[in-house]
Amino acid sequence: MRYRRRKSEQEKLMEEQPGSEADVKEPAQPSYSQLSRNIEYLTKALKHSNDLKVRVLNDGNAALLYFETLADQEKVQEKIFTQMEFGKWDSIAELPNGKHTEDLEEALKVLLRGHALYIEDGNKKLSYFSVTTEINRSVEEPENEKVVRGSHEGFVENLMININLLRKRLEHRDLTIKFFRVGKKTNTNIAIAYMDGITNPELVEEVEKRIKSVTADTILSPGFMEEFIEDNPGSPFPQVLSTERPDRVIANVMSGKIALIAEGSPTVLILPSTFFMFYQSPDDYNSRWFSGTFIRIIRLMSFLIAIGLPAMYIAIIGFHFEVIPDDLVPPVKSAIDQIAYPPFVEAFIMVVIIELIREAGMRLPQPVGQTIGIVGGLVIGDAVIRAGLISNLMVIVVALTAIASFVVPSHELSTTLRMLTFPLIILASTLGFIGIVFGIMFILIHLVKLESFGNPYFAPVSPLRLQDLKDTFVRIPLFKLDNRPKDANPIKEQSMGESREWKRNGKSKKSKQTKKSK
């Protein structure tokens, strides 16, 4: 059973018409026996599009239809005409690599998928051949998720290649792929991948339900899907982790989560996600656990710096000057004395400037982007201090904040963090520490309330799961991570048995030997 499933994956993709409820309503048009009526129906349905090629064969008794722009000429040659030259078959319709249908609507769909359709006069049976061109980028390391050690493969824009990358890494029959089609007009092919027997079936059901409920015309990228299926669109926090790294996807699938892959995008979504997953990187597991832990703690510290540092600074300067130790008071005072603006305005200007530099540098070609960085960072930063607009301390604070926000391995969360500084700055400049406390309290309450596919977002800290903390703030050695995290409620919790008995065995043997010798 399972073997068949794997083998027929390709065909499944071609034939699967998911969202079947919607498809049932679509009209089925039985084909005619006359060639001209068939062709007329098809060309009319395709609005006489100019790139539809109709090749008349057999003195007008048959025709081969395909989109020039979708089909590969060489494949047409190889799969159809070369085969015919062998002379084994009388008609193209009898070729063994063709598939058949008697439904013109179905024929339309396969044409749009890049197949070549062969129609004979006097025969209701339509044959089609897969001759789709595949224009693919090669598998490269994703620009935004680079690692130092470990795999440098990244997903590409082709769904089949992406699934291939997953299957290569996870050669097990339990890896289940399910295809769906979303987007009434774009007809985007998406797939979910999960481990049967580890992933909670209820979760799978929920994900399927949500995917099927999408009725939009256009689904272009996983980002579209994310907004349609996430729990809480009103939250600033991303509730679905997106990644372009196959190893990261596999790690998550193995802990009972579901990966959502879409045709046309290298981004894969992981459902459900927790807040702390955004702070994990494959690098943590590639390096020694000491350094992995160290780096992870640095990253989580960056969270506090990114959302709290400017607010803290403003609160201290504006309200609680007495918190600064005596020796530090003169330099701080001399730095801010000459500035005309209140600290709130200073911080606001500086944060906006940094955002401008970032946004300007991001879309420009690399050399220009670097220039922007230098002009923006060095020149403006220096000039702004000399002009007396902004204190040098504020520049340090805001620059540190910006750096801290980029430490997060996830781009979305980093944007969220930089956005969250604004309300905190406002609160700090109106109520000092009290404002910050309430601001952070609101953020924490929000995080506690959030759920991603029915699973608490801020786990394992809240609700507290001591077992799962082993891989949250710290990363203890891999052989000690013998239980899957409960983030996604996996039905199989244990992830390994004894792995390092040889060490214990050695010891016990020794003790046995000594006992014997005694």
Added chain:
Amino acid sequence: MANQKNQSKQKSQNDAAFLNTKITRLQFFFLIVQTQIGVGVISLPYNLQQVAKQDGWISLIGASLIVQLLLLLYWLLLKNTPKQHLFMSLEKIFGKWPGKAVTLLYCFYFIAVGALILMLYTRVINLWMLINTPKWILTTFMVTAGLYLISGNIKVLARAYTLFSGLMIILIVSLIYGVRNANFIFILPIGAAGLENILKGVNEGVLSLLGFVFILIIYPLVEGTDKEKLKIIFYTQWFILGFYLLVVFSTFTFFGAKEILLVPEPVLYMLKAYEFSVVERLDLFFISVWIVSVTTSFTTYLYMAGKGLKHMFNSNKEMHFMIMMAAISLTLALTFGRGEQLIGQYGDIVMKFGYLFSGLLPVLLLLIFLARKKKLTGSDSK
């Protein structure tokens, strides 16, 4: 008739949804701890010192023992009325309408305490951190935070309290730092204040421990057997006693008997004296963390008040009642919170009602239950 049936059905569904949410024993622990520890921390040593002199800590232990005894009685009641929270038991044991009336009284009491918490908190903030900030801004912030917390279900409350409890480590560490330069001579001689004063001090101690009524409402949601739950209840009281003793000892031994009477917020004055090379004025950070504890206490009272009202009206629109109660507490806090004296009088009255609502009524409930046990349990099994 049909209408009535419908109503009771809806009600049972409401309660069932509430009773079906499960909270773990750890969350139960922190829910209680965070409710009981709140505004009192800052002025507790001062209040104890005023009546019981340097023997205030003995009063505190006595108060905790009384509370533990009372909680044992609570537990007896709760054990016998499974799957029932306070407001359900009130109606069942006192009868429908008297029960509803008592529920309403409870709601008033809860919201009055909530308003008191708001007043005391704004007083401290206005005194220590933001002298010119209007009271209504500070109270509005706290009320909004409370409402936001409540707007999830009880599970969110439990999770958030557990999370916020991590901050208590900061409080505890800064207090332990205070013990460093303790002068234990200040609490000697033990028992010098006399039995009468110590007993008066017990009163102050009990008042600082109020908030345990919350157990009556959330007990049925906690996972585990009755015995395990009882254990947790005692653990919470021991933890709170330990924490308060730390507060009392660190300040008593730092200031000495006479000095403490000059400082109404001894904990803050003590922390203010410390200097570190990185930061000064530890008291400001202490207040910042303390605000979180105050918010949780306030939220619990708001929650209980709204819950009671909702139960009384048999409605399923919980948030409406919560917002209503929040508005009442806000107005109460702003009208009575204007003068030092007014706060004092208001506080005295509300605190005395604590004995009625946390002590007398639940015990009465237990007694009536025991007297009519057969009848009540009999009708239940029908």
